[in-house]
Every structure is written in C-alpha cells, then in structure tokens.
Amino acid sequence: xxxxxxxxxxxxxxxxxxxxxxxxxxxxxxxxxxxxxxxxxxxxxxxxxxxxxxxxxxxxxxxxxxxxxxxxxxxxxxxxxxxxxxxxxxxxxxxxxxxxxxxxxxxxxxxxxxxxxxxxxxxxxxxxxxxxxxxxxxxxxxxxxxxxxxxxxxxxxxxxxxxxxxxxxxxxxxxxxxxxxxxxxxxxxxxxxxxxxxxxxxxxxxxxxxxxxxxxxxxxxxxxxxxxxxxxxxxxxxxxxxxxxxxxxxxxxxxxxxxxxxxx
Numbered sequence: 473x474x475x476x477x478x479x480x481x482x483x484x485x486x487x488x489x490x491x492x493x494x495x496x497x498x499x500x501x502x503x504x505x506x507x508x509x510x511x512x513x514x515x516x517x518x519x520x521x522x523x524x525x526x527x528x529x530x531x532x533x534x535x536x537x538x539x540x541x542x543x544x545x546x547x548x549x550x551x552x553x554x555x556x557x558x559x560x561x562x563x564x565x566x567x568x569x570x571x572x573x574x575x576x577x578x579x580x581x582x583x584x585x586x587x588x589x590x591x592x593x594x595x596x597x598x599x600x601x602x603x604x605x606x607x608x609x610x611x612x613x614x615x616x617x618x619x620x621x622x623x624x625x626x627x628x629x630x631x632x633x634x635x636x637x638x639x640x641x642x643x644x645x646x647x648x649x650x651x652x653x654x655x656x657x658x659x660x661x662x663x664x665x666x667x668x669x670x671x672x673x674x675x676x677x678x679x680x681x682x683x684x685x686x687x688x689x690x691x692x693x694x695x696x697x698x699x700x701x702x703x704x705x706x707x708x709x710x711x712x713x714x715x716x717x718x719x720x721x722x723x724x725x726x727x728x729x730x731x732x733x734x735x736x
Contacts, residue, residue, distance in 0.1 A: 488561035534586025
C-alpha cells in the first residue's frame with residue numbers, strides 16, 4: 473500500500489493522521505505519514521523522522537497544521553530544514569463542568585491550547601455566554617446527563633469544577649466509563665478522599681479511580697482562577713506527553729520530541 477493510499481484510508485476511517493512534507497534541500501518533497509502509533513515514509517535522516525513525528529503528533533493533539541524548522545538530524549538549530557505538517561484531525565474537545573470564575577479562565581486557556589471548549593452547568597443563571605465568553609458553547613444541563621450523550625475520545629479533557637457532591641459523584645461515574653484522556657476534579661484532598669469513598673461504595677474499581685487527577689492541576693502554588701487554569705493546562709500537557717511536570721532545569725530527559733518513562 474502506498475503512502476497516499478494509507479492517507480486516503482485513514483481519512484475515510486476518520487483516523488487522526490498527519491502528513492509531513494519536506495520543503496527545503498535536495499530531498500524537498502519527501503514525505504512522512506504519521507499516526508499516533510506508527511509512521512511511513514522518509515524525510516532524509518532517521519533523527520529528522522523522529523523529530524518530525526513528535527511534532528506532528530503534538531499538532532494532531534490540538535488539530536492544527538503548521539510549518540516547523542529543524543536541523544538535518546532533527547536538531548532545534550542547525551542547517552534549516554522546513555517541514556510542512558498537515559494535521560488531519562478534528563479539534564480535541566474540552567468539557568468544563570461548573571460555570572464558575574475558574575471555568576471562565578479555563579475556557580480561555582483551553583481555547584489557547586486548541587480545544588473546542590464546552591462549559592456545562594445545570595443552573596441557568598450561571599451558564600450564560602455573557603459570563604463565559606471564551607467558551608465555544610455554554611450548555612444548561614445536568615453534567616452527568618450531558619456527558620452520557622456527549623462525544624468523548626482519548627483526546628478529550630474532562631474538567632470537573634462543580635465542587636458539589638450532588639453533581640460530582642454522578643458525573644465522575646459517567647466520566648470513568650469514557651475513554652477520556654484526562655479527568656480532573658477540583659477540591660481539597662479531604663474533599664477528594666470523600667469522593668473516592670463514595671465512588672468506591674458505588675462499585676467503582678480502584679484502577680478506574682486512579683484515573684482522576686485530584687486535587688486538579690500541577691503543584692505550582694496557583695491561587696487565582698487564571699493561575700489555576702494554567703496549572704490544569706500544564707497537567708493536561710504533561711499527562712499527554714508522559715512527563716511529570718517538574719522544572720526543565722532540574723531534569724535530564726530531552727526537552728522535545730521524546731516521550732520518556734518518567735510516569736509509571
């Protein structure tokens with residue numbers, strides 16, 4: 473099967489795929505087809521293929537197309553090799569549950585990350601576009617009932633900011649039955665411990681409970697809604713890239729284009 477036949481097959485099956493085309497040098501026009509778990513083609517050197525595949529997967533995660541520049545062997549600097557990366561994937565979806573001040577900030581950051589952001593709240597007085605202008609959609613609905621019918625895949629981020637047991641428990645039970653790549657819930661350690669006990673009593677397995685990121689976000693000392701949204705966004709990226717989220721200056725792993733065994 474040729475590279476273009478594979479591309480056509482992926483597009484027909486609505487499978488996320490990126491086509492990387494080399495723009496510069498004697499091998500201009502060389503192509504690399506990148507899936508989440510495989511690659512086909514050759515851009516000129518093995519290390520350039522690795523760097524291009526990593527960047528293509530990052531762009532697929534947010535449904536964006538872009539031009540990127542590398543060295544001949546995939547270095548971030550050096551003799552410039554420009555690559556045009558066409559990502560064929562719909563934008564990933566972020567569902568934010570609870571129309572509060574933190575949700576307004578989260579919608580803004582989610583949009584910057586390339587997500588289609590939907591904010592859901594059962595209270596009509598709070599769930600308005602005027603209060604959360606950056607959201608693509610603001611829906612008045614009970615969170616668990618909404619999520620039962622909403623499209624969710626491995627790129628979906630579910631952010632539970634309701635901080636109310638009557639919403640949280642039913643919603644998290646539904647969330648843990650989905651393929652969502654990120655499930656985060658706001659609340660203190662005590663609040664989450666109580667959630668865990670209720671969910672466990674409802675029959676949720678410990679392996680599923682471990683998927684919940686709570687307290688939500690990375691430990692950066694966030695206090696304001698904007699800082700908290702950045703903390704959550706950073707955790708989403710770190711989880712996607714299988715990183716722990718520590719300071720780069722204190723790490724030893726490559727900065728770009730290499731997933732590491734940093735997470736268990």
